Amino acid sequence: MLCKPRQRIRRWQLLLILVVALGSAVAAKVQASEQHYRAFFESSVLPLSEPAHLAPMYDAIGERRFVLLGESTHGTHEYYHWRAEISRELITNHDFSFIAVEGDWHAIYQLNDFVKLRDSVEDNASGDARTLLRNHAIRWPRWMWINEDFADFLDWLRAHNAERPMAQRVGVFGIDMQDPQDSMEHVLAWFQHNDPSNYPQVADAYHRMLDFPEEFRGYAQHLVYGGERLNNQMALAAKLLHDQLGGNPADADKATWVARENALVAKRAEAQFHGATQLGPESWNARARFMHESLLRLAKRHGEESRGIVWAHNTHVGDSAATNMSNRGEVNIGHLLRISEGEDDVFILGFGTYQGSVIASPSWGEGQQEIAVVPAHPESYEGLLHQSGIQQGLFLFDDTARQGDLLAPRHQRAIGVIYTPPNEAYVPTILTRRYDGFIYFDETQALNPL
Template identity: 40%
Template sequence: MGRYGDEVAAMAVPLHDAGDFDVLIDRVGDARVVMLGEASHGTHEFYRWRALLTRRLITEKGFSFVAVEGDWPACARVDDSVRRRPDAPEDPRAALAAFDRWPTWMWANEEVVDFARWLRTHNAGLAKEERVAFHGLDVYSLWESLREILTHLREHDPEEVPTALAAYRCFEPHGEDPQEYAISTRFVPRGCENEVVDLLVRLRRQADADGARSFGAWQNAEVVAGAERYYRAVLGGGQPSWNVRDRHMDDTLDRLLDHHGSGSKAVVWAHNTHVGDARATEMSLSGLVNVGQLARERYGAEQVVLVGFGTHSGTVVAGEAWGAGTQVMSVPPARPGSLEDELHHTAPGAALFTFPRSEQPDLLTTTLPHRAIGVVYHPERERWGNYVSTVLGERYDAFLWFDQTTALHPLHTRRVDVLEPETYPSGV
């Protein structure tokens, strides 16, 4: 038995089915935000068990919406389906299959289809205003969001169309290539910032006036503003662009909680690197923040429950380069001395760890390497990459462990054209 064997034995709850989440459900209590991570964007077990836990949070704790590390416009089409809106696909699979931004498999996969179908069925028994929503938090959909804004304004507020067209035409010369736009700001430092701010101010004002009808357009304007800042920051690389992105996701989450009402509660699905408090990792040494940290700071630690995920070995869906075709890759055994190596030798094959709030054992207070697999993955680099130094008990409130894992099931595996620059760090 490893160094932490007795501690693991005392904390581990073997996972057989969703009923084994009882301790964690109790820990959630009245928390307003529960964030569920993943150690990769391509692992079946992470997606399956995250969905099972989310079902219980919705049915037993009354959570109002699921917010994912995905684009607002694409997720809005899924939301229309699961909330059974007129003219939306009756099968959410159709909305998910339409995801066309690399890496498509993150949300266009059979595991998310299963959850979305369950959510649509669940919502059938609820009044329209009580139906559980599905939203995107991410920042990438600049041009898609601009087009959505134009469509909305042409139908509901034609007088504001020129404002949106001014922003669209400012970006248009760059051919929907964010890197080309970012480079142009070296020569025209303000870029399209003025046009974007003008559009955002007008749509905020409109949303204040007519509420829910214009909320989607307002959020699309926030995406445009966030994307403009993000692509500008990408030129500097590393920390600035990461922080712009995670602060955008944090602000979007807060906006959604406000939109859904004072008693609303959110489940967030994102990579561990976004969910687990950055202050408990080496990320903080580089000045990085993330959504988990920002939520704890905004709402208080007692209102936020952060749940990490991990695996020792198996298979995963990823790409060998940004924009490359989808592959099923081997995940080699975890690095010796890592968290995953310790749990491999001491924990059940599938287990839940819900951490004590005080008097934590050494496993939770010691800095250990913790695996993080991005959408771009090179298994041969495991010896010196793909790990984040972590104090587990400070980074998360609970942890789901799966010793052997398998690749998830994408809806399509075609290569797609990619204009967005690779995310930092490691394509997560």
Template identity: 40%
Template sequence: MTGHHELARPLRSPADLDPLLERIGDAGIVAIGEASHGTHEYYAWRAALTRRLIEERGFGFVAVEGDWPDCYRVNRSVKLRDGAHEDPRDALDSFDRWPTWMWANDDVVDFCRWLRGFNVERPEAERVGFYGLDVYSLWESMHELIGWLREHEPQHVQRAIEALRCFEPFGEDGAEYAFATRFAPTTCEQAVIDLLRHLAEERSRGTAGDPEDRFSAEQNAVVVANAELYYRTMVQSSAESWNVRDVHMADTLDRLFEFAGDKAVVWEHNTHIGDARATDMAAAGMVNVGQLLRERHGTDDVVLVGFGGYRGGVIAGAEWGAQMERLPVPPARSGSIESVLHGLLGEDSLIVVPGHGEGPEWLHGRLDHRAIGVVYRPERERWGNYVPTVLGERYDAFLYLNDTSPLRPLHLERPEEHVPPLAHAV
């Protein structure tokens, strides 16, 4: 294992990201991962890189692994829209889908406050946005859509209410709906299709209301359709429902390119960002956002940035829907990517992957790579939490962090907060 010193550079301040900025060049999509949803250092370094991309390279929006309605409230705040929260913290503190700590935490607050300050100095049409890519918010998106229709297209309100009424017997519970569709012949699919068709017909005739709010309403309609499909496939095939979710996220990003600008920073877990073809996910029939971005936009226009940590602490739940805890992260499994880098480097480092298959053995061999989701049990490390990975194919750059610490959430999980159905822990 030679050549690691030529690849790795110490990572101590945002200025140390210069080699990565050089690698990014003129690329229009930079997707930045995280090895857990609860680690301060991943969020802080991701924000530092994103700030530089916005300030120095003109990136136009940030798109994250979060629900569209929640993130749109943040977007309105950072863009200083009329009636929006003056402090993005208030918008983030209102997130109520478990696990709220993914976005309702101090690091995201710090970044969004910075982004609002950055936007103050810019013309309204050039302000940098903050959007959610995820698919879970079926009911929230339907309620948002109905509210918009009442104000702008009242002729469609009744059809939207009828579509929502189809879901009412399931108590706004995706799992209840999913299991019901498995054993009953009727689904809400047709009601959603009819609603989308009528909205599309109306869109071709006019452009009522504020353009961004109209785009948001249309996106909520798309979420409803794809969430219905996601929950319906969830009980049939884990791989298929995963694919519905990641294709939805990639499609949403493409829709945003048409509306919000042509240069995007994407924030998601490594499991979505790193190219699935360089892991065991491909053999399971799964695709992900990183793979789809490379396939759709070309490797020259896409830079995938991964993270990994050797030891430390994390915020997670011991089971799905459980109260968050500060949990220890033990030293990485022997022979894993994180363990190898700890032995070679022993300090926080940036690795920019060379082209043409160059570089040391650990970059091109298949090694275990730790992935901590929102559910984490440290005592199970020896059996799980690792994804077989070819690092140099999965990412274009990698930030290795020797010691990590937990995020600081804005609030504990509240009993009334909605818990999505158990499907995927990342």
């Protein structure tokens, strides 16, 4: 009778010992992994205090056709400064032909006219990017492009282009589609002026969408309540323009090519908003596929020997297959481009920070604020880099960095246009597979909006 309680006590003691031992083993494994990462960072970091320190990265880029430059926020001065520095070098000494940014096609194309010194932009006479940007109708979040760093880069690119014939001038293009209404208005104006016979049917198709309260957002609500999908209507203008171009849109005159690109914005935007009403990744993927396809169309437009630079958030350029995005079926430009063009033709550079300040907003559509970036989680990549004592540095990843513990996912910080610390977003990431290189800053400063 007295033995049974003692046996039960021994079993619980054994169970407790096993739990503690298991927890200790897991903790030891985590600690060993963290130590491995810190040792890797300390041994592989390259200095980055002046532009000349980027030379090893240019060697790694070699003859690759596409260079994707990321950012872990949409409002950090250092990211814009170093992306501009890298872009100047690639354009000046490596024959890169165009820059594609995470901005709306229609809005950014007006900046393209500016940097190429086309007479259609009123501010070309003064050559002042700041005046142009302050008066430019770019949607919220305006600070992404209406800021001192981007203005400096546009002024440099305009001066660089002024010494070259039009065919050799480097342009800036948007490959996003978050403001489809402006693109639709552009397409309607093109049909009214250039193809009046087809204008009525295109206008009728587009106004089916534009007549909803809040336009595309109203359309999404219409779908939720079982309304008719308007995918054929939104695809009509793109099809008519494609037919007119005889299947060779890359060789079209400038006005017709621009109209077709804007028509494709409307077509893909419909797919994005339809996807938003469904369970799954289709809304995100519609945007990602548009960015990828738009980039490839730009490359084709610029010729077989053209080379392109992309500025976009890490979430878009860092290969989604090396993150938990793949678990949700989500793709992005980096992943799609590595598949379509091959990894040897794509170089992806990520950016990250431990702490500092950033321009962001506390909620969607609200005004911009300078917000303190709180120290990163100690177990994140940024946390381990901080613990390694690295203030600023460049990392380049080869096959030796893609094995063993370095293939274990770890959190990487991601700050978007909305930032409400202490609420933080982190993406489980295999850093050395997500990127070909990485630039880290221990502390960063906010952009200076115009």
